[in-house]
Amino acid sequence: MRELLPLDKVLQKPAIEKTASIASTRLIDEKEHRDNSEKKQHKHTAVEAYQSVSALPQMSNVIMAEQIMSSSVLTLSTESFVVDALALFRAKQIRHLPVMSPDGLLVGIVSERDVLRYLSGLTENYQQDVLRNTTEQVTALMKSPVITASADTDVRYIARLFVERRVGALPIVENKKLTGIIARSDVLNAVMRHFLLDWWA
Numbered sequence: 402m403r404e405l406l407p408l409d410k411v412l413q414k415p416a417i418e419k420t421a422s423i424a425s426t427r428l429i430d431e432k433e434h435r436d437n438s439e440k441k442q443h444k445h446t447a448v449e450a451y452q453s454v455s456a457l458p459q460m461s462n463v464i465m466a467e468q469i470m471s472s473s474v475l476t477l478s479t480e481s482f483v484v485d486a487l488a489l490f491r492a493k494q495i496r497h498l499p500v501m502s503p504d505g506l507l508v509g510i511v512s513e514r515d516v517l518r519y520l521s522g523l524t525e526n527y528q529q530d531v532l533r534n535t536t537e538q539v540t541a542l543m544k545s546p547v548i549t550a551s552a553d554t555d556v557r558y559i560a561r562l563f564v565e566r567r568v569g570a571l572p573i574v575e576n577k578k579l580t581g582i583i584a585r586s587d588v589l590n591a592v593m594r595h596f597l598l599d600w601w602a
Contacts, residue, residue: 462595466559467552469591470573470581476501477539479508483519484535486511497570499579500543507572507579509543514569516542549574552581560588 475489476499486498490513500509518525519542522532549572550559559571563585573581 464556464591464595465552466550466554466556466571466573466583467581469556469587470552470583471587472581474499474572474579474582476579477511479503479538479540481539482535483516483533483537483539483542486516486539487535490516497582497584498539499547499572499582500539500545501579505579506577507547507549507574509540509545510547510570510572511539511543512569515544547572550583551575556583556588556591559583563588 475493475495477486477489478501480503481500489495489498496513498511499507500511502508519533519537520535522530548562548566548568550562552573552575554573562568562571570582570584572579573583
């Protein structure tokens with residue numbers, strides 16, 4: 402047989418009993434009322450300040466090409482010779498030279514490696530070819546067409562081009578005008594300066 406328990410035995414009693422009033426009522430002082438109002442006003446002002454700060458545009462970690470490019474670019478013309486390229490490579494300690502047409506358009510790019518391979522008589526597949534001399538024009542060995550980027554290109558995209566297209570430098574062109582150039586070393590310097598390794602992942 403089942404034994405029915407009374408309800409007060411099943412349910413626990415409240416842990417806190419109702420308390421009696423322990424503070425006597427008193428009138429609010431006018432000064433105290435004014436102080437409380439000022440505190441509320443200050444609190445409201447602080448909340449507005451935090452809201453205005455949170456509404457500000459957040460700084461982006463994106464680095465654009467114009468922030469790291471070299472803007473004074475040494476170039477060759479289509480009339481330049483291989484010996485001219487060699488002289489600039491030696492004197493200026495650079496590795497890439499854009500080639501410009503007479504009307505100021507970018508038509509090709511020459512690398513130090515291209516020149517050395519050309520003069521050694523090797524093809525692009527490193528097959529032995531005839532030996533050449535430095536009196537040839539740079540148009541004979543320049544890479545064309547040229548992969549370029551604009552000044553507002555994300556540097557991460559440029560780094561990806563370096564890897565996937567196996568290029569060592571990227572000219573920056575705006576409105577068909579050459580405005581700068583970015584080399585692999587410029588991208589590495591950007592990583593070193595900003596140290597945003599998680600940004601590159």
